[in-house]
Amino acid sequence: MASYNSFLFLLLYFGGTFVLYSLLPKKYKYLALLAGSWFYYFISTRGNVWALAVTTAVVYGAALWMDAVKARFKKDKATLDKDQRKLRKAADRRKLSLIFGVSATLTVALLLVTKYANFAVETVNSLFGTALANTRIAQPLGVSFYTLEAVSYLYDVKTDRVRATKNPLKLSLFLSFFLTVVEGPIARYDDLGVQLGEGARFDCDRFVRGAERVLWGLFKKVVLADRAAQYASLMFTDFQKYNGAMALLGVLLYTLQLYSEFSGIMDVVCGCGEMMGLTLPENFRQPFFSQSVGEFWSRWHMTLGAWLKEYVFYPLSLSKGFQKLSEKAGARLTPYYAGLAPASIAMFAVWFLCGFWHGAGWKYVAYGLYYYVLMMLGSYTEPLSKRVCDKLGIRRETSKWFHVFRILRTFALVNLGMLIFNAAGLRKAFKMLAFIGTNFFRAVPGKVLLTDFNLRVPDYVVLALATAALIAVSVMRERGVDPRDRFARLPFALRFVLLLFFTLLLIIIGAYGHDYGPVDLIYANF
Amino acid sequence: MDKATIKKQSRGLLRIAAFLLALLAALYALSATVFSHDAAQRRGNNYVRSFSYENEAPGTVEVVFIGNSDAYSGISPAVLWKNCGYPAVVCGAAHQSPLFSEMLLKKLYRTQSPAVVVLEMDMLFDGQGKAVTSQKARCPDGPLQRLYRLMLPERLEYALETELSVIEFHNEWQRYFIGFREPMKNNHGYYFSKRVGKVDEAPNFMAPTEDRACLSADRLGMLKDTVDLCRRHGSEVMLVALPCVKYWTMARHNTVADFAEEYDLPFVDFNSNEYEDLIDNDTCYRDEGNHLNYTGAKRVTAALGERLRETYGDRLTDCRGNEAYAAWDGRRRHK
Structure with missing residues (x-):
């Protein structure tokens, strides 16, 4: 293909x-x-x-x-x-x-x-x-x-x-x-x-804007994802040869790979669509700025989330059976929990299907249910955590530190989910998790970073710089600034030279060819 | 559309065309300078061996050997010249695929017109696993199979790689930071090594069997396309399997033999019993039975030279003593 x-x-x-x-x-x-x-x-x-x-x-x-x-x-x-x-x-x-x-x-x-x-x-x-x-x-x-x-x-x-x-x-x-x-x-x-x-x-303008998006998507896929994949794929297979810190880096790089690849390919297809004058639905909206796993899923693979909400969650929760259940719960529970109880049953169906849709394997079911458990925990303990925050004097809506804490917490939970998602089975996922915890500082010769992963020093530097570029663009977008709009305001000659330079850079620093192992599209297998 | 829109769109189209032209020009410029084959050779990039024919004067190559690392380790054009006087090149690189070889030959035919093309057969099985079947290997060659082969993503990728070296050698930029390798000498594509890695325990890998090594239909199709390409250009084709204790098997031999029979091609397998005494497992390999060293290459090249003379003696010319090939005499030795 x-x-x-x-x-x-x-x-x-x-x-x-x-x-x-x-x-x-x-x-x-x-x-x-x-x-x-x-x-x-x-x-x-x-x-x-x-x-x-x-x-x-x-x-x-x-x-x-x-x-x-x-x-x-x-x-x-x-x-x-x-x-x-x-x-x-x-x-x-x-x-x-x-x-x-x-x-x-x-x-x-x-x-x-x-x-x-x-x-x-x-x-x-x-x-x-x-x-x-x-x-x-x-x-x-x-x-x-x-x-x-x-x-x-x-x-x-x-x-x-x-x-x-x-x-x-x-x-x-x-x-x-x-x-x-x-x-x-x-x-x-x-x-x-x-x-x-x-x-x-x-339309020429739309064509150029679309082409710019295609280039950015290719950058994410070829420069970032395919480079991160060299490390992540070997680490998930052979983590026991290294130490916990390196295995943790493997999990982080897999998350980076999956995000850069999937969102990069979405940029490519949406950009191609834009070149033809078609507007394809968006699939990502800076997911790593999410403050909860619920929010994460409203920013990650958005069209799948929207589909499950529209065609599974709503039809289920608005069905007669669920209405009756809601009424019964209302009679016994506080209004907050009365609303939550039937929703949690519908949510179970949503997350079971979400996991199962991803692949034919129990680990995918576990992956979906992992998020279900996290969301339910969050929802059921919400009144309690509100009371705790109030007592500690934390202003949940306005505190910047709390905001950052929630983003980091969500990021950590998402990475744990990625570990389940990419490990070769549930048992291997738990093994890897235990390995990260128990062998974090085990002595491993530093040179393995340069001998085992098809990566050399410049590759790690490119990986770091490209990740920084990805974060910078995401921050701009999160603040409501579209980098393409900014770019469009530059003089034509400068845009011309910059685009040419970027295209050549992409060809030169891309992780493809003899020195790298082939990387298939992850979501194409689903 | 009103006039203003037409004007705006026309200007936009011109700008897009200018961008594409500038991009193409930049790619060709980079391919001719920083990322050229010469530059890659100076930096010791092994993959440039595939293009060894570029170091020869146009129309001077009589025999082309094409394949993967087995080819560039096992055949020495200098030895062939010394023994038979046939100017030859090895166009091979590590894990070189049959499709890349086909694209490479297409480019080679622009400047060279070899009388014989020798296709090394290990490349056919590179990355194909060790599964066997009892079915005779057949090359499916209907119009749909040809269309699928034509539309393989690698085809365009390799075509671009052979055309624009910036794509194939793009990663050379890293060498400016991590240092350059030793420059590569022009050995007509041969990789000179005197290293000895003896075979500890020689397996009976050529025991008779009716099994055939499994091979994807595409692979056989690619081989057939390459044979057709050579025939269209008037070259004779020979199939050869070089000594390799590690990966070669009788099942692989049978698969290639089926193909050779179907397309009426000579097939020389240096692993077969016929050449039992040619290779010494203690002295002829450089890496424990995978690739030949210079000692092994000398013996195999001599035997192959004989086979070439026997089979295509009427088509091949002994060029020793010919003024146009004076440089060959000067470069007979590898060191």
Whole structure:
């Protein structure tokens, strides 16, 4: 697969599609995107397109059917009296729920079968000592992403948020769009789907702004993430050869790698979208400035969080069962806990799914539940911590130190989560954690830093400087300053020279080629 | 669109075009200066061996050996010259892949027209694991397979690397901070080493078997593409496996033999029983059975020279005594 930071993707897949897209009349621009997306998907999967094709067909048919049910009701509405209307409405609602239920189940079943079948087999084997053979089904590229988009589209059609599209090509484009199919962002039809269908005219300013974002994304991926990966990947495999401090650095560098890579690739795809006049949803908003893990997840992989909130949390917590539970809790608990109790059940579903979505393994479930436990602890102890702070005279909302303390605490908790996320299993994660605690200062020759990790002194210096640049840009953004706006205000000649210099710098100091091990996109595997 | 917008967009387009041209010019300028192959050679970068043909005058190379570290350790063009008078180069680097070799050959054919291209076969298995199969190796060659191979991300990457050395040798900037290596001598791509690392216990790695080493369809396809490329340019192709106790196996031999049979190519395996007495495990390797040292290379090159003379004697010219090749006589020795 040509990853989004490869020459092939940028020059050929994106470049070719962009040229075609720019040349076609506005009405037909979506065909260029469709051709580019299908070609990219077909080549990347070597023709393994059946799951995406089935999903598209099911979603297309079900959405049209739901639309037809609603249209029939609208048409018949005038001829029905009030009681008949009520009865018909209830019957139609049941019908819509059935169509939605069946089609969404089929779509999700495809995800489960293709992604989790072997995990299920292995779990059964380890639980019951059986020797069932693994399936030979290959996980389709982007299945976790386009399935969520498909379900959201079905739900939005059911709840009247969008009209079902009659053009199957436009729906297919939405689900297979080459900029989002591998790693997201997870888009909604009323946002991206509509934009893709409409197309946009070429605009030089937007093109340049988009290209600047692509370069920044590549910088994060190629200079930072791929360099950090050289250290982190070996440390997670062989931490016992070193000491706790080095293992801790490995965890920190993995966090840096994951953030720089995922957000960098998002910058690349959003930048490419911007070059074509498309606005893709944002996935990151300076997550490491979060004061709590809850806030962290509203700034990290935002489109996944939004999807889970919109399509799991709200439907669950607004369901009749939960309403009843809320009423019962209200009668027995204080208003704060009465609101929290049913929400914590819905939250369990959200975090279980969040973990499970990430991968077929118990460690991913543990990863999701880790955040669930942290959030629940935070929520249930909130009144207590408020009282403690009040007694200690800490002004929680205004104290700068407390603010910094909360950011650092969240950062530490997130890193612990990353350890679980990247370790080769839960047992290994606990081993590594124990190792960090018990062997922190164990004597290790300093030269291993230069011999074991494909990194030399200049690499560590680049890593430090690039991290500083990343922090500086994040601070600017957190203060509401967009560095690209500042950059755009510079004189043309200066911008020209700076961009040229930055592009050459990227090519020269990038961690690719003979001296570095290859680094695959982490989220492309999900 | 009104006139003002058209004017603004046209100006923007011109600026974008100017930027792209400036970027391209800068990349070529860097490739020709700080990051050039000459500079990489002066700094002792091993990977520049792949481009050893650039040190030869255009149209003078008769034989090209292409492969990975086995090739640059095991074949000495100077010895071949001394024995047979064939001007040859080794275009190989550590872990050089078949696809890179193909891209490299494409560039080589712009200046050279070798009569024979010898493809070293360990590169085919580099990074492919040790799995075996009972299935005969076949090269899938339908239009879709060709399209997949054409669209491999590495293809464009390698094409750019061979075209713009700033991309391949970009990391040389670090040398300004951590110091330069010893400059590399022009040995026509051969890596000279007298180090001896004897094989402690020689495994029976060539025991007869019907197994074939597993190889991705792409790898075999790449080999076929390379063979086709050479044939299109009028070169004869020979496949060779150099002595390697550590990684070579009979299953690998069988896979290559299947391919050689399918495409009617001569295949010389120096690990086979035919060459049992050629290599002394105590004196001919530099690293315990993986790569040959100079002693091993001399023997293998001599044997390979004979094979080349036998097989392609009518196409190859003994250039010793030819004025145009005077420099070869002067550079016969490695030291």
